[in-house]
């Protein structure tokens with residue numbers, strides 16, 4: 308018999324063979340038993356987890372000579388034709404390669420004719436979200452009033468891109484990523500049948516590489532058999548995927564948790580030299596940190612986690628090295644870095660910086676942090692002017708509430724701390740009268756910031772429409788701060804020239820226009836370099852061109868101290884130094 312790739316040879320033929328999607332197969336079988344078959348189904352899920360296989364099994368179940376049956380016979384002509392892909396009644400359309408309206412028109416024509424052999428005409432449209440809008444609309448007409456003998460099965464990796472009018476006419480099923488343990492089981496079974504020596508570590512490495520996609524895992528096994536013959540080790544698998552051996556990953560995590568910077572630099576250098584995928588490394592490390600968090604916060608949940616018992620042993624040891632707060636901060640740092648990685652020139656540098664941040668910036672607990680801040684305040688009590696408050700003008704007046712400078716660390720690491728201190732210069736005028744509260748921005752700035760971060764690519768696409776070069780300059784930047792009248796965009800010092808470019812009139816104006824539009828109020832845009840370590844951010848002039856559209860500035864109170872003033876303040880300076888921080892907000 309001619310050689311067949313494993314994924315094809317081992318394609319599931321019965322609902323019971325479909326791995327890891329019991330919630331879907333059960334429902335479909337029940338629907339067939341109860342003769343409650345919908346006109347259209349939508350299978351949603353990542354690639355390679357069995358959407359089209361499931362669609363074919365469903366088609367066989369409907370059109371089997373014994374059917375509709377929850378267990379197609381696989382021997383009747385209809386079943387055989389569907390398996391061979393030659394059935395006249397089952398038409399598969401690949402949305403990705405048939406984006407045109409013509410195929411859908413053809414489909415609409417053929418829909419009118421009765422099935423030749425089975426009871427139903429079944430249209431399987433894979434990657435349905437790829438169809439053009441015209442094709443979608445043509446399809447919709449058929450979907451609205453399908454003849455009784457027509458069934459549709461749509462599959463997609465991106466449900467949000469399928470027209471809602473189509474989704475609403477379908478029964479939707481969400482297929483899950485397949486747990487690594489199930490993929491391992493399946494791979495071991497295939498290896499046994501194919502007479503290939505594959506141990507559990509190697510199978511796990513394949514499953515890790517395939518990220519929950521069974522088809523990818525099977526293809527990888529194919530590739531490995533071609534590469535290594537009938538004996539496959541973990542090393543072979545790691546080499547093919549560019550993956551990092553589990554114990555190396557665990558050593559790296561340990562170095563970070565222990566704050567052992569030389570060790571982590573050495574490990575990263577070795578991995579880079581071995582050509583390992585840095586982005587992948589980061590993701591796997593993130594996964595490990597997440598496992599540590601789960602182990603710490605909900606130890607009983609470990610049983611349901613998709614990991615091996617040897618991994619649990621490691622978690623037990625490493626969970627003692629950091630508290631949950633620190634793990635959460637590490638996860639944030641890693642996730643933010645991963646996000647920036649796609650566009651970075653030197654991935655290794657990014658990874659190193661992120662890991663050093665994880666190792667250093669957060670090596671203290673919150674309690675320790677509060678203690679240090681308290682110490683700072685005491686220590687700075689006798690500090691010389693300019694900050695020593697002069698005696699109040701009217702004797703005995705109660706000092707007004709102290710302004711607070713919120714001090715945060717450089718955007719991706721470390722703790723945020725709030726420093727309260729005596730008013731820096733209790734101005735002679737009426738000390739008891741509180742200053743007017745600055746006007747609140749219309750929406751919560753934190754939510755707006757989160758929204759901008761999430762839609763950043765969309766935002767820079769829009770800016771790029773008016774200033775195409777701005778796009779490239781903004782791709783490595785990210786929004787840091789949103790206030791009532793201001794948006795601050797942060798740049799890595801590595802990309803300082805991008806910040807410069809954004810200060811050019813046309814780019815600056817485009818950015819200001821788009822962001823004002825998005826936030827529905829006039830805002831000034833500022834560009835700021837983010838220091839990786841140490842000093843505060845370098846503030847940048849926001850209207851370098853001086854020709855900004857004169858957007859409303861909600862001019863802060865005349866007496867208010869500026870960021871620069873705060874930076875000169877010894878307590879603030881010391882705090883920033885101690886915590887590798889920068890000022891993100893000044894509040895009264």
Ligand SMILES: [Zn+2]
Pocket residue numbers: 370371372373379380381382383384385386387
């Ligand atoms: Zn059959």
